[in-house]
Amino acid sequence: MAEYGILVDYEWCSGCHSCEVACQMEHGFEPDHFGIKIAELGPWQIAGKKWQHANIPLFSEQCDLCAARTTQGKLPTCVHHCQAACLSYGTLDALAAQLKEKPQQALVALR
Amino acid sequence: MTEKREYVLIEHEKPWTYEEDGLKVARGSAWTGPGCHIGCGVLLYTDENGRLVKVEGDPENPFNEGRLCIRCLALPEVTHSTKRLTYPMKRDKALRGKNQFERISWDEALDTIEAKLKEIAEQYGPESVLFMQGTGRDIAAWISRLAWSYGSPNYGFPLSGLACYLPRVSGMYSTTGSFWVCDCSQQFPDRYDNPEYQDPEVMILWGNNPLISNSDGFFGHWVVDLMRRGMKTIVCDPRMTWLGARAEIVLPVRPGTDAALALGMLNVIIGEDLYDHEFVELWCYGFDELAERAKEYPVDKVAEICWVDADRIRTAARLFANAERACVQWGVAVDMTREALPAGQAISALTQITGNIDRPGGMIIPPELIFYGGGFGADLLTPEQTNKRLGMNQYPLLKFGFATFQPDVALRAMETGDPYEIRGLWLQTTNTIACMGADPKRWLAAAKKADFIVCTDLFMTPTIMALADYVLPAATYPERDGLRIGDGPQRGETINKVVQVGECKSDMEINLELGRRLNPEAWPWQDVKEMFTSMIAETGYDFDGLRAVAPAYPRYIYRKHEKGLLRRDGSPGFNTATGRIELWATVYANAGLDPLPYFEEPEPGPGSTPELLDEYPLVLTTGARNWGMFHSEHRNIPRLRSLRPDPLIEVHPDAAEKFGLKDGDWVWVENQLDRAKRRVKLWPALLDARFCSTDHAWWFPEADPEKLYEVFDLNINNNVTWTPGKSGFGSNYKCMLVKLSKVEEGETHD
Ligand code: SF4
Ligand code: SF4
Ligand code: SF4
Numbered sequence: 001m002a003e004y005g006i007l008v009d010y011e012w013c014s015g016c017h018s019c020e021v022a023c024q025m026e027h028g029f030e031p032d033h034f035g036i037k038i039a040e041l042g043p044w045q046i047a048g049k050k051w052q053h054a055n056i057p058l059f060s061e062q063c064d065l066c067a068a069r070t071t072q073g074k075l076p077t078c079v080h081h082c083q084a085a086c087l088s089y090g091t092l093d094a095l096a097a098q099l100k101e102k103p104q105q106a107l108v109a110l111r
Numbered sequence: 112m113t114e115k116r117e118y119v120l121i122e123h124e125k126p127w128t129y130e131e132d133g134l135k136v137a138r139g140s141a142w143t144g145p146g147c148h149i150g151c152g153v154l155l156y157t158d159e160n161g162r163l164v165k166v167e168g169d170p171e172n173p174f175n176e177g178r179l180c181i182r183c184l185a186l187p188e189v190t191h192s193t194k195r196l197t198y199p200m201k202r203d204k205a206l207r208g209k210n211q212f213e214r215i216s217w218d219e220a221l222d223t224i225e226a227k228l229k230e231i232a233e234q235y236g237p238e239s240v241l242f243m244q245g246t247g248r249d250i251a252a253w254i255s256r257l258a259w260s261y262g263s264p265n266y267g268f269p270l271s272g273l274a275c276y277l278p279r280v281s282g283m284y285s286t287t288g289s290f291w292v293c294d295c296s297q298q299f300p301d302r303y304d305n306p307e308y309q310d311p312e313v314m315i316l317w318g319n320n321p322l323i324s325n326s327d328g329f330f331g332h333w334v335v336d337l338m339r340r341g342m343k344t345i346v347c348d349p350r351m352t353w354l355g356a357r358a359e360i361v362l363p364v365r366p367g368t369d370a371a372l373a374l375g376m377l378n379v380i381i382g383e384d385l386y387d388h389e390f391v392e393l394w395c396y397g398f399d400e401l402a403e404r405a406k407e408y409p410v411d412k413v414a415e416i417c418w419v420d421a422d423r424i425r426t427a428a429r430l431f432a433n434a435e436r437a438c439v440q441w442g443v444a445v446d447m448t449r450e451a452l453p454a455g456q457a458i459s460a461l462t463q464i465t466g467n468i469d470r471p472g473g474m475i476i477p478p479e480l481i482f483y484g485g486g487f488g489a490d491l492l493t494p495e496q497t498n499k500r501l502g503m504n505q506y507p508l509l510k511f512g513f514a515t516f517q518p519d520v521a522l523r524a525m526e527t528g529d530p531y532e533i534r535g536l537w538l539q540t541t542n543t544i545a546c547m548g549a550d551p552k553r554w555l556a557a558a559k560k561a562d563f564i565v566c567t568d569l570f571m572t573p574t575i576m577a578l579a580d581y582v583l584p585a586a587t588y589p590e591r592d593g594l595r596i597g598d599g600p601q602r603g604e605t606i607n608k609v610v611q612v613g614e615c616k617s618d619m620e621i622n623l624e625l626g627r628r629l630n631p632e633a634w635p636w637q638d639v640k641e642m643f644t645s646m647i648a649e650t651g652y653d654f655d656g657l658r659a660v661a662p663a664y665p666r667y668i669y670r671k672h673e674k675g676l677l678r679r680d681g682s683p684g685f686n687t688a689t690g691r692i693e694l695w696a697t698v699y700a701n702a703g704l705d706p707l708p709y710f711e712e713p714e715p716g717p718g719s720t721p722e723l724l725d726e727y728p729l730v731l732t733t734g735a736r737n738w739g740m741f742h743s744e745h746r747n748i749p750r751l752r753s754l755r756p757d758p759l760i761e762v763h764p765d766a767a768e769k770f771g772l773k774d775g776d777w778v779w780v781e782n783q784l785d786r787a788k789r790r791v792k793l794w795p796a797l798l799d800a801r802f803c804s805t806d807h808a809w810w811f812p813e814a815d816p817e818k819l820y821e822v823f824d825l826n827i828n829n830n831v832t833w834t835p836g837k838s839g840f841g842s843n844y845k846c847m848l849v850k851l852s853k854v855e856e857g858e859t860h861d
Contacts, residue, residue: 012335014322014353017738017754021181024750025165031753043351043796051796053356081168083178083322083332 002109004065006079007095008057009086011104015040015055019078019087026066026077035063036078056106057087065089065111118603118650118663121300123171127607127658134158138169139607140595140661144248144540144569144587144618145189145744146182147325150595150602151175152662153183155609163187163589163610172662173300174602175330181739185750189587190612194570194747194812196584197613204580207559210816212582217614220581225628227563228261231534237262238499239534241521243269245541246742249593249606253622254539255486255514260626260633264492264500267515269522269554270547272835272842275443276327276598278451281513281840285698286456287463288677288686291474293438295333298478298600298667303340307669309471310342312434315427316354317347317458318369319442323736326442328477328599334440343434345427347372349732350761350804351796360427363798365418366732367448367713367846373457374710375413376428377405380464385432387466394672394685395463397695397706404707416710416718418799432465436472443734444845449834450711451841456696457708463692469670476677477600478665480650486514487646491633501530506839507702517839525557535563539618540585542572545822546743546808549831549842550784552823567621570747573810573822584615591617592654594643595661603650603663605643704838713846714834715783717801720848727782727848729766733827734807734845743808758809758825761794762851766803770851777854780805782847785829788854803849824860 015038023035037060042053057078066076070089074080079087088095092109099107128137134156142150152172156165166186170177199220200212231240242258244250245268258266272278283290293314299305314334321331338344338357346358347369355361364372380386381402391398414421431437439462445454467473489497501524502517503509509517525533536558543558544551558564558578566572566579575582593606616624619639626634636642644653650663657663668676675681684690688697693706700706712718717730739751746752760780762772772778774793779786780803789805797803809825823829830849835842 012339014332014335015738016322016332017181018179018184021184021750022179025184025187031750043353043356045351045795049361051351051356053351053353053796055353077167080170080177081179081184083180084335085176085178085332 002111003091004089004111005092005095005107005109006059006076007088007090007098008106008108009102009104010054010056010106012084012086013038013055013057014084016083018081018083019057022077022081026069027062029062033062034060036060059108059110063110117666119300119666120660120663121171121173127661134164135609137607137609140604141183142249142588142593142595142597142606144585145186146741148247148597149325149328149330149599150597150604151179151183151330153179155589155607157609161610163190173302174297174662178332180325181751182741182745185748186587186589188748188750189745190589190610192748195612195615196568196570196582197615198584199614200582202580204562207580208577208817208819210576220583221625221628224565224581224625228535228629231563232262235532235534238265238496239531240265240537241516241533241535242266242537242539243541243543244539245543245547246275247597248540248618249597250540250618252487252596253619256488256491256633257537257622257626259486259488259491260630262492262496264496265516265521266486267518267521268547269518269541269543271519271549271831271833271844272449272451273515273518273840274446274451274842274844275547276446277513277515278446278840279441279455281508282452282455283459285508285511286459286687286693286696289476291459291462292327292329292477292599293440294472294475295337297330297333298475298664300662300664303336307471309436310337310340311436311438311472313343313345313431313437315345315347315431315439317439317441318444319440320348320352320354320736321440321442322354323738324442328597329440343430345431349798349802350794351798359430360423361798362419362423362427365717366444366730366802367716367843368417368710369445369448370450370454370457370708371408371413371416371710372419372424373454373461374405374408374708375410375417375424376431377401377457377460377464378408378413379410379425379428380432380461381405383429385429386464390466390468391464394468394691396689396691396693398464400707401460401464401694404709408710431461436470437465437467438462438472438474444732446841447734447844448713448846449836449841449843450709451836452699452838453705453708453710460694460708463694468692469672471669475669476671477598478667480601480603480665481596481646485512488633489514502839508698508704508838508840511698517835519833519835522554522557522833525560533561536561536578537565538574538578539567542568542574542743544574544577544819545572545810545826549828549833549844551826551828553833567618570812571816572743573819576816577819583621584613585621586612586615586617590615591620592640592643593617593619594647601665602661603647603652603657604661605654605658607658702838713843715848716846717848723783723848727850728801729803729849729851730801731780731847731849732802732804732845735804737806743810746810747812757790758788758806759792760789760803760805760851761792761797762803763797763800764793764795765800767791767793772851772853778851779854780827780830780849780851782830782849784832786860787827787829788824
């Protein structure tokens with residue numbers, strides 16, 4: 001049973017790739033391997049002045065939720081370095097409570 | 112928080128350097144080579160072999176609060192790249208352009224350079240050596256002192272019209288006596304929680320995408336912080352960016368017409384009586400004249416010039432003026448129009464007549480630890496040498512406290528020997544023919560005329576390959592000690608050396624060692640640490656003391672003009688001739704320039720040369736940043752290159768169809784001057800099908816060195832001329848008319 005995860009507030013993910021590179025550097029991944037990867041959703045014009053333009057972080061099988069860091073009381077490195085501060089790490093229960101607080105979020109159970 | 116002297120400090124859990132799991136950790140500031148100017152707080156991890164193995168954002172540092180962009184995250188792969196220059200080299204002048212460098216010792220390099228520079232000074236005068244830098248890899252202070260202590264007044268950068276940052280900086284100093292930035296609480300160690308701080312209600316993002324560019328001391332994601340806290344934004348950008356999609360209003364301004372847009376907004380704000388009467392009355396000079404000028408820019412006319420819907424301009428002006436607290440975060444697009452000074456003046460006036468001056472959530476004066484703008488050691492020059500600075504006669508504004516030569520005049524001197532021959536070039540941290548030089552083949556031909564050329568950089572570059580007689584290897588920031596001074600609010604911070612790569616030396620070490628040989632009195636310090644300590648003497652810290660407590664924040668006080676804190680005589684007001692913010696600028700009038708803001712069509716352009724539109728129907732803007740690259744850096748770092756393997760031009764699908772192009776096609780981007788290669792990226796988010804946008808400073812480090820890494824195939828500045836604004840500031844780097852055509856198989860530029 002999963003207990004921990006990451007809550008993504010994708011309304012604010014700027015697509016800066018910091019999470020990707022932080023994860024790669026922490027885990028020694030080559031540039032084509034990712035624990036977390038950003039998918040660009042847009043841009044397209046919905047209607048009038050409104051545009052769809054979002055970035056959605058996705059987690060791969062190589063994500064170990066930064067076990068080596070979290071056991072030392074550190075944050076996962078993607079969460080630590082996220083420039084938009086839109087990633088939160090915690091127990092699924094705590095994050096589920098945050099999930100209800102605003103739309104355009106996604107909760108990922110990871111371990 | 113505790114206080115020491117007049118600085119506000121943060122509590123640190125650990126000393127500046129400590130052990131963690133067998134690694135050594137050092138806290139410090141990220142400034143620079145590689146990467147940007149802003150100086151994020153970093154933790155540098157080194158292993159027992161003295162290698163940098165990891166960089167993390169320092170969560171204790173209020174500036175970035177632990178966050179980092181990918182350039183600092185990937186730093187170990189830059190510092191330890193096998194492609195670094197790691198020892199001095201020489202090459203016979205006759206072999207310039209050939210990949211035939213020879214390794215030499217530092218002693219030989221410095222001995223020869225010293226002798227040669229002394230010989231030039233004796234024979235031709237020291238003014239015949241130009242000292243040039245690129246963008247701010249902690250260099251301005253040191254290279255300016257090197258030039259001046261040698262006796263040359265000619266320090267500067269090879270960018271037409273000084274068209275990056277300096278037009279804005281000099282414009283603001285000329286008209287207000289200070290420099291101004293958006294208040295994002297960056298001057299407070301407790302940031303958004305500071306009791307005196309209030310968020311801006313509205314921020315205009317003008318001519319930059321700060322999330323990617325992080326320029327001028329501004330950490331771009333503060334904008335996201337503030338938006339999440341409820342701030343509204345107005346985005347002036349020809350593209351629908353991620354920020355634009357979240358903005359209240361987007362103004363897709365035609366590149367090069369920003370001044371007209373600002374004047375149109377002033378027209379609305381003054382015409383509808385939305386300005387701050389009290390502030391204007393008490394603190395501004397020349398409001399009536401500005402109002403008259405703004406009348407010449409009715410919104411309907413401006414809408415036609417800028418290709419922006421008139422009602423949108425009105426709504427934006429009202430939203431901005433009606434906000435209790437508002438600010439403008441602007442960027443280099445303003446400088447990169449030929450008449451950059453009046454453009455900046457008009458944009459600044461928006462914040463000034465609405466009273467958003469030195470108050471919470473408005474525009475603030477970034478506090479300075481030590482004054483940085485004017486170089487380091489101008490007093491070393493005799494008045495006679497100072498008067499030989501290139502461009503001072505043509506452009507009187509350069510006399511008002513600005514220390515650099517005027518680059519367009521310098522180029523002409525290199526080409527023609529007028530007013531004197533240029534014999535030597537000292538190029539430190541500038542990859543001119545790949546990055547800032549306009550018409551780079553013209554600049555290269557002129558540079559080649561010099562008898563003696565020294566280059567200092569981190570990596571081999573097209574510029575070094577084309578020109579250098581001597582090459583000195585410079586250090587990346589984890590390889591050197593330093594002071595984090597620079598633009599934006601200065602925080603007392605240090606850069607801390609944790610590794611040594613090859614025989615590299617830091618830029619300031621190189622300048623100190625050579626400076627000492629050329630003029631020992633001007634460089635009395637044993638080593639760089641002693642030099643730093645003497646520079647920061649007024650702070651009460653020595654280098655080691657500052658390093659232990661850093662960051663040290665100067666105490667910030669709002670509304671300084673009311674309190675008599677801006678003028679030397681201690682009276683209230685601003686540090687200008689009239690003591691007021693000069694909407695009508697005395698300094699410009701004295702320099703023979705129009706004292707009021709105005710708009711002139713960029714040339715060529717749809718407004719000035721409509722006859723060219725049949726042949727060149729697209730308006731191109733250049734210099735769009737991407738996440739992993741800083742100007743011409745990072746093309747040789749595979750992890751960062753993988754995010755942007757090729758130079759791209761964003762083309763609207765309708766325009767692509769017209770030219771018969773599809774996504775991924777290689778094209779020539781061509782104007783009346785020349786052409787450069789790009790790959791097409793179909794991009795529906797261009798807000799007018801006549802716009803296209805591309806990134807800059809491309810070369811292929813993997814290509815043939817003796818073809819100069821294909822820089823002339825790839826450099827978009829092939830299409831830019833050396834044509835400065837009337838004041839000597841500003842140049843059209845970001846607005847030109849182009850056409851696109853498919854590159855034929857195997858076709859190269861020449
Ligand atoms: S939690 Fe750690 S392993 Fe998982 S994606 Fe984030 S950085 Fe990578
Ligand atoms: S670091 Fe944060 S903002 Fe940047 S791409 Fe990753 S999730 Fe998005
Ligand atoms: S913005 Fe990026 S490159 Fe600049 S200092 Fe911060 S992390 Fe480094």
